[in-house]
Amino acid sequence: MKRIIYTLFIFSILLSSCVQDVDDVFDEPSSVRVEKALAEYQALLKSAEHGWVMEYYPSATQAYGGYLFTMKFKDGDQVTVSTDAFEEAEKEVTSLYSLKKDIGPTLNFDTYNELFHHFSDPDIIDGGGKGKGYEGDYEFLFRSHTDNEIILRGKKTNNIIKMTRLTEPPTVLLDKTVKLSKETFTTTYTAHIGGKTFVVPMEDHVFHFSYETENKETESVSGPYIFTATGIKFYEPIEVMGKTLENFTWDSTTKTFTCIDTGATDVKLTANELPEGYMKYKDFLGSWDFVYTGGRIPVTLEEESQTSFLMNGFNPNYKLVVNYDKSAGRIRIMTQKVGNAGNNEVWLCAWDANTGSLWKNTALGVASKLRSGTEDVTIDFESYGVWEDNEVNSLIVWEMKGNDYVGEFKQWGTSRYVGYLSMIKK
Structure with a gap:
């Protein structure tokens, strides 16, 4: 027992000494x-x-x-x-x-x-x-x-x-990076690495590399970046096809980013043209006529976020949310709730006017496509989403009780928007 007590006593002294040593490292609390x-x-x-x-x-x-x-x-x-x-x-x-x-x-x-x-x-x-x-x-x-x-x-x-x-x-730097942001904007680039080329999607300041290795396997890596005064820099170095990439300079003549990192100066990313009919977000803002069979409604698209608009004027009782697809440069009007009728809900639904089928499915709607050869900017709407043997060629306002289809809702005026659907810029 005495030996145990003595051992504990010695241990406590040593521990106290260690704590004192740690405290002594700093002169202040x-x-x-x-x-x-x-x-x-x-x-x-x-x-x-x-x-x-x-x-x-x-x-x-x-x-x-x-x-x-x-x-x-x-x-x-x-x-x-x-x-x-x-x-x-x-x-x-x-x-x-x-x-x-x-x-x-x-x-x-x-x-x-x-x-x-x-x-x-x-x-x-x-x-x-x-x-x-x-x-x-x-x-x-x-x-x-x-x-x-x-x-x-x-x-x-x-x-x-x-x-x-x-x-x-600050504006000296930001003027340069904003200019680069505008010059380099597109949806895809072509990568030139080690004698091989492949397409690289670009979205939200991120390059998405996906390529086939020598073992015929698919390798994927993303490169989030910021703009610099002369090009871009990745958040951290990434490896693509054996090359370590981080810093690039931009050539506005060739529309190409060239890597400046040691061992990777042969790596280039060349901007591809935007998809045909691509429209930027700001191109949709403003006054339009929404056209359907038998009707024409003056509407306005107002900014809601970087990926959506609010459509005013479609109906005095509600505003429509219109989605913007930045990768495709087009807008989508999707199935959506637009209000309430007592204890029930009112929905603008995807509708195939040819078959009479409708569906309260927020993954269904219509997407815009720029019409070529017109004096006024005109977009046509085509079916968007997968719907068995049907297509979304029209829109209809319907009263819903949960998932039960109560009936066509006519109390707020026009309830049927029969295709062919389009919009004409004023």
Whole structure:
């Protein structure tokens, strides 16, 4: 028993000594060290005459690519933000920020900023949809810094976010990246790697590489990127066909990205032409006539999000949601709920007027196709979605009780929109 007590006594002395040794590594308590770090970061953020540029990637998987945000930190805990995300380099929005203590010093954007919080707002319908949005960060942990660079980590996504000191006004850089964004926009590129070529889809600042290996297996890898002053840079290096790729420069004459990384300077990505009849989002905005057999309705398409519009004028009792398919450059009017009638719901349904069949299925609708050879911009609607032996050539308003089809709903006026359906730009 005495030996056990003696052993425990010696162990407690050794343990106390170890704890003392750990404490002796630092001259100050951790709380004091964090306070000093916060003061140091605050001074560093404000020291940049032209501010900082943040390489921001929403989503833990970087599924939506990356965007540049310039930030000028000012007295009064104010920060002025600009971005290339919406191709408006001149736009500035000022809001509040703070530095706080968490598991370490953190940078937080506390009040809503319509530019910066777009990617962390769960109420927008873009990205992963309402309730998720783009799932981006607005709180960041400081990881390291030098005089000209700050490395952060997103608290939500764990993405590594780099901030670099600007040496000239923010618009100088953003004007270049916005110009590149417009010049390089298309839906597919052709990759030239190791003497082989293959098509690479591009969407939301992400290249999607998929190719056949020597073993006849399919290899896939994505490259989320930001724009730089001269080209693009991937979030992190990726390997494609044995080549490590990260940095590219853009040649506007040949419409080609060329890799500038060691061992991969022969890798090129050449822009393909947009699909025939492609229309950009802004091309759909404004006044149109919606035309159906026996009728013509003046309507307006207004911006709702980057992937949808609201159609006003179709019916005075409701607005239609019109989806925008960026990859195809067209719009879709899908089956959707448009209101209520007592305890029942009112739906605009996909309808095959030739067979008389209708279906309350939100995966069915009509999609636009630009008509060629017309003086006025005209789009025709064709069937969209899989529906056995039927096609969606018309739309009809129907009253529903759960999944029970109550009957055609005529109380709000026109209930049948019989094809041929089209829209003519005013």
